Structure formats: structure tokens, C-alpha cells
Amino acid sequence: MNKQKLLLAVSFLTRIPVKVPAPIDATSLNEASRYFALVGGGIGAGLGLLYYFLQLFLPNEISIVLLLAAGLLLTGAFHEDGFADVWDGFGGGWSVSQKLTIMKDSRLGTYGTAALVLLLLAKYQQLMLLSGQASWLAMALVCAHTLSRAMATSIIGLLRYAQEDAQSKVKPVAQCLSAGSRQVLYASAGSILLLMWLLGAFTLLQSVALVGVLWLTRLLCIMWFKHQLGGYTGDCLGAAQQIAELVIYSFCIQVWL
Template structure:
């Protein structure tokens, strides 16, 4: 493991203040992308521990809200910001230039505010629906944060990047993924699924269903971003991650209930 690249991935995806020795260059940035799934796994594990503690103290509804809040604080609402910007831009702009200009604006518009409220409400309701057993919520959080970052990161290189880095409010860390980086991303996601299978939380068809839904979502995101922008921006990756996280929670709810 490249320690500097791993620490850079943590810095990029979270608000955890970790020191990075040496110069951050393009090669290190490119290498860091392979650890995005692993960072997602660590975020999911942290939130699972938070929920486990909170649900023993508070009603599950309160525990879910506080866990979601902890996730927002830990990540700095990084992906939620991209999700809201995408809806603002796609909803309020007519031309590609107008959409990109709106997405760069730090102010939150009606489309973005409405979409973000609905997103958080949906996450809350799905996790409360899984709260019949505390470990269902924990596993959903771990799978959701790991697999969603795998799916979102896998979009890099499949579409052209349509915005100059100096103009973008949320920049992609790289604009292409190497074969080894993709293998690392998918390997981490596969390891999580195999552990869940080994503990009899998922069977083979559950794993196939979950992966199939994420593959379908990725295809829809590619078509959506290409139709709206002719490519993607960093905000688009954030929106894809949030959509994938919700899809994982939905599939878990359908599987276990």
C-alpha cells in the first residue's frame, strides 16, 4: 500500500486532518483513486459503530438521524453538495454553459434544496425501515458507503470531463483510472460482499441483485450526464455516489424484509 496515496484519499473524501509528507503531484493524485472504496469502507465502519452505540441509548429514529449527521460532519457533506449542485444545474439551466455556471455557484437553489431534503428523508426512512435488527443498519451503512464510492469512482474515464479544473468548485481527483486502480476499487467492493456472504447476510442471488442494480444505475448515470452535459464534472460523481448509496439501502430493505 502506498501510504501517502491512501492518506491523500482520506483527505480528499473526509474532513479528517491527516498529514501528508512530500509533494502532492499528479501521479500521487492518480494513485489515490484506488483507495476510494477502502476509505468508503472505513467511513461505513465508523458510522456503523456510531449507530450501534446510539441505538442502545436512544430510539432508533433518533439514532439514525444522529448517525446521518455524523456522516455529514465526517465527510463535510462532500457528495451531498455535488448532488444538490447537479439538480440545481440540470433543473435550472438550458444550455451546457448555463448548467455549468449554476453548478459552480456556491448558493443553493430551489431544485438543489428540494432534492437534498428528499434525499436525506429517503435515507432516514430506509435506515429506520432496516432498524428491526441493529446489525441490518450497520451492514447497510458499510455496504452503502463502500459500494457507492466504487460505483461513482468507476465513472472516471468513461465520460469526458467537461469543465476546466480552474473553473470547477468540486474537482475530480483524476480524469482517468488505470487498470490496477479499477482492480483495487472492485476488489475492495468484492471483499465486502464476500464477507457478508460468508456471514450469511447475503446469498448469491442477493449479491447478484445488488451488483446488478448498481451496474444499471451506473449505466443510467452515464446516459444522464452525457445527455445533460456531454460528459461529467466532480459534482456528477458526488451525485452518482449519493444515488448509489440510496440504491444499496433500498436493495438491503427489499432483501431483508
């Protein structure tokens, strides 16, 4: 494990104040992307631990709201911002150029606002359903934050990076995923599924089914991005992560409840 690249992944995906000991460039960010799923697992574990303590002292509804707020603060709403930008751009633009221009605008439009509200409401309802036992919710958080980032990151390199967005350099994003990076990424995802199986959360068949559901989700996201932009941007990866997170929570609800 490369400590420098891991710290860069933490710095890129969260607001945790870590010091990256070397200059950040496109190559190092591409290499750091292999640890995005691992960082996601850490985020999920931290949120699961926070919920365990919150629900000891507060009503469950308040605990879930604070849990969502903590997740937004921890990540700087990084992926949620991409999700909202995608809906603004795809909903408000006609040409690829218009869509990319809207997505780069820091202001939030009607499509993005509506999508973000619905996203948070959906997460709240899903987590409420999973909060019957604290252990269920904790496992769902770790699973969702890890696998959703693995799915979103795996899209890198399967589509071309949108040319106009690449030239603007508005947001840094990994644009290449080496074979070694994919192996580390999938190993992180596989380790979480193995852990879920050992804990009795999923059977082997359910684990395979979840992989299949995420593969289909990735395929649909790729088709969507290709249709809208002919490629992808960093915002698209954020949107894919958020969609995958919702899918995983829904899968856990179907399996456990």
C-alpha cells in the same frame, strides 16, 4: 498498499485531519482514487459502530438523525454537495455552459434544496426500516458506503471530463483511472460482497443481483450525465455516489425485510 495515496484518499473524502507527506497533484489524486471504496468502507464501519452505541441510550428515531448528522460532519457533506449542485445545474440551466456555471455557484438553489431535503428524508426512512436489528443497519452502512463509492469512482474515464469545468479548476477531482486502480477498486467492492456472503447477509445470487443493479444504476447515470453535459464533473460523481447509496439501502430492505 500505498500509504501516501491512502492518506490522500482519506483527506479528500473526509474531514479527518491526516497529514499527507507529499505534494498533492493531479497524478497523485488519480492514483489515490483506487482507495475511495476502501475509505468508504471505513466510513460505513465507523457510522455502524456509532449507531450501535447511540441506540443503547437514545430512541431509535433520534439515533438515526444523529447518525445522518455524523455522516455529514465526517465527510463534510462532500457527496451531498455534489448531488445538490447537479440538480441545481441540470434543473436551472439550458446550455452546458449555463449548467456548469450554476453548478460552480456556491449558493444553493430551489432544485438543489428540494433534492437535498428529499435525499435526507429518503435516507432517514430507509435507515429506520433497516434499524430493526443493529447488525442489519451496520452491514447496510458498510455495504452502501463502500459499493456506492466504487460505482461512482468507476465512472471516471468512461466519459470525458467537462472541458469548461476542467479549465475552471473549482474543485479537484480524479480524471483518470488506470487499469491497476480499477483492479484495486473492484477488489475492494468484491471483498465487501464476499464479507456479506460469509456473514449470511446475502446469498451468492443476491450478491450477483446487487452487482447487476449497480451496473444498471451506473449506466443510467452515465447516460444522464452525457445527455446533460456531454461528460461529467466532480459534482456528477458525488451525485452518482448518493444515488447508488439509496439504491443499495433499497436493495437491502427488499432482501432482509
